[in-house]
Amino acid sequence: xxxxxxxxxxxxxxxxxxxxxxxxxxxMALMHKRLSFEPVACGFLEKQAFAQSGSNTVPVLHDxxxxxxxxxxxxxxxxxxxxxxxxxxxxxxxxxxxxxxxIWADMNLLMPIFPIIVADIVTLFGDTDRAYFETTREKRLGxxxxxxxxxxxxxxxxxxxxxxPLRALLKTQKFIAGKAPAHTDxxxxxxxxxxxxxxxxxxxxxxxxxxxxxxxxxxxxxxxGRAAKPGHQGQAxxxxx
Amino acid sequence: xxxxxxxxxxxxxxxxxxxxxxxxxxxMALMHKRLSFEPVACGFLEKQAFAQSGSNTVPVLHDxxxxxxxxxxxxxxxxxxxxxxxxxxxxxxxxxxxxxxxIWADMNLLMPIFPIIVADIVTLFGDTDRAYFETTREKRLGxxxxxxxxxxxxxxxxxxxxxxPLRALLKTQKFIAGKAPAHTDxxxxxxxxxxxxxxxxxxxxxxxxxxxxxxxxxxxxxxxGRAAKPGHQGQAxxxxx
Numbered sequence: 001x002x003x004x005x006x007x008x009x010x011x012x013x014x015x016x017x018x019x020x021x022x023x024x025x026x027x028m029a030l031m032h033k034r035l036s037f038e039p040v041a042c043g044f045l046e047k048q049a050f051a052q053s054g055s056n057t058v059p060v061l062h063d064x065x066x067x068x069x070x071x072x073x074x075x076x077x078x079x080x081x082x083x084x085x086x087x088x089x090x091x092x093x094x095x096x097x098x099x100x101x102x103i104w105a106d107m108n109l110l111m112p113i114f115p116i117i118v119a120d121i122v123t124l125f126g127d128t129d130r131a132y133f134e135t136t137r138e139k140r141l142g143x144x145x146x147x148x149x150x151x152x153x154x155x156x157x158x159x160x161x162x163x164x165p166l167r168a169l170l171k172t173q174k175f176i177a178g179k180a181p182a183h184t185d186x187x188x189x190x191x192x193x194x195x196x197x198x199x200x201x202x203x204x205x206x207x208x209x210x211x212x213x214x215x216x217x218x219x220x221x222x223x224x225g226r227a228a229k230p231g232h233q234g235q236a237x238x239x240x241x
Numbered sequence: 242x243x244x245x246x247x248x249x250x251x252x253x254x255x256x257x258x259x260x261x262x263x264x265x266x267x268x269m270a271l272m273h274k275r276l277s278f279e280p281v282a283c284g285f286l287e288k289q290a291f292a293q294s295g296s297n298t299v300p301v302l303h304d305x306x307x308x309x310x311x312x313x314x315x316x317x318x319x320x321x322x323x324x325x326x327x328x329x330x331x332x333x334x335x336x337x338x339x340x341x342x343x344i345w346a347d348m349n350l351l352m353p354i355f356p357i358i359v360a361d362i363v364t365l366f367g368d369t370d371r372a373y374f375e376t377t378r379e380k381r382l383g384x385x386x387x388x389x390x391x392x393x394x395x396x397x398x399x400x401x402x403x404x405x406p407l408r409a410l411l412k413t414q415k416f417i418a419g420k421a422p423a424h425t426d427x428x429x430x431x432x433x434x435x436x437x438x439x440x441x442x443x444x445x446x447x448x449x450x451x452x453x454x455x456x457x458x459x460x461x462x463x464x465x466g467r468a469a470k471p472g473h474q475g476q477a478x479x480x481x482x
Contacts, residue, residue, distance in 0.1 A: 093331025096419030097338035178337030
């Protein structure tokens with residue numbers, strides 16, 4: 001009998017807290033495809049668990065004989081391997097545009113969100129992972145993590161500038177993919193879910209079309225995203241506070 | 242017998258010079274759909290020609306009893322009306338992502354290109370259209386058109402910042418839509434063709450993946466885009482100079 005699909009994903013010191021934006025993209029894609037899977041929690045340095053993949057980073061998918069890293073490649077693998085299941089891209093033309101959207105989301109959602117929430121993310125790790133995270137991320141930021149708190153307001157403003165095309169789109173249609181969600185929605189949702197589970201900062205306000213869309217995304221698959229455990233003490237950002 | 246489709250599009254004082262980015266999106270979409278059409282040149286103030294559309298701006302499509310403005314709406318109309326012809330979006334999911342791309346292209350291609358080429362565009366009009374263009378565009382720019390020349394280098398730099406996600410995508414695939422072009426490609430191409438036909442400024446250099454893509458776009462439909470008449474004296478930007 002075939003083993004269930006495994007998804008190796010990053011966790012905090014509380015191993016039930018799973019916040020990786022890349023992993024959320026894939027978890028939503030697996031739900032969309034109606035594939036059952038087993039999430040496997042991994043600390044940053046527990047790479048031996050998925051060594052067979054050859055990948056140095058999570059998420060990693062393990063499906064039968066296949067080991068695969070890189071969330072875009074995993075999405076394409078799921079689409080091609082489970083071609084009979086509901087489509088993530090709606091065909092080749094849609095896959096092309098979704099690939100653009102993936103790159104756009106990395107540059108215009110993930111990157112601008114990072115300095116806003118990084119000071120909260122760092123508190124979620126145990127000592128070993130925390131040291132690894134601090135060293136690698138402070139190098140990327142070019143400053144101590146604590147210093148990002150000084151420019152949080154400015155970083156939020158910058159994020160909202162980057163959000164303009166997404167907001168304009170969601171004013172005219174319910175989902176990024178149109179009337180129903182597909183992979184473009186999961187690509188963006190991963191970024192907002194990451195922030196929502198790691199930080200009490202509200203990135204979105206209730207009157208924002210993107211807020212209303214995120215609510216719809218949290219409702220998908222019987223509230224799969226909404227049920228995830230936040231790492232911070234505050235309520236996850238799914239109600240106006 | 243059904244009349245051929247008419248496309249009302251902006252022209253310069255030389256009525257064979259047709260450079261509107263929105264019109265180019267539709268012309269490429271019509272070619273993609275293998276629909277024959279008659280382009281009709283319009284000055285800015287010759288609105289009586291398409292008064293029946295209720296639209297105040299070109300391009301306007303006239304197809305049988307249908308009059309339609311707004312280039313995104315026209316593309317959707319063509320896709321739905323000529324559903325048997327090659328698809329522009331590849332289905333509903335692709336249409337959703339293409340709509341995002343359309344909004345992104347307006348904000349990140351069209352708007353940043355405008356101040357780079359506006360001082361060249363203004364020279365292409367006869368007196369009446371020129372006065373109209375100057376008044377409306379200087380209001381939009383918040384400065385005299387001639388002043389844009391002072392910041393051309395800075396504006397080019399800013400454009401290249403906006404081009405990053407498109408360049409990263411075209412490093413990995415031949416067209417925005419994947420292996421073959423579709424409407425997302427025409428949305429972006431319209432912006433570059435507009436610049437190419439109005440201004441001798443080279444927006445793209447030969448080693449750029451976007452340059453190579455634009456060459457492929459100019460080759461489509463037996464060189465339809467390449468054959469268009471430029472408004473400026475220099476060679477259109479399709480060879481390295």
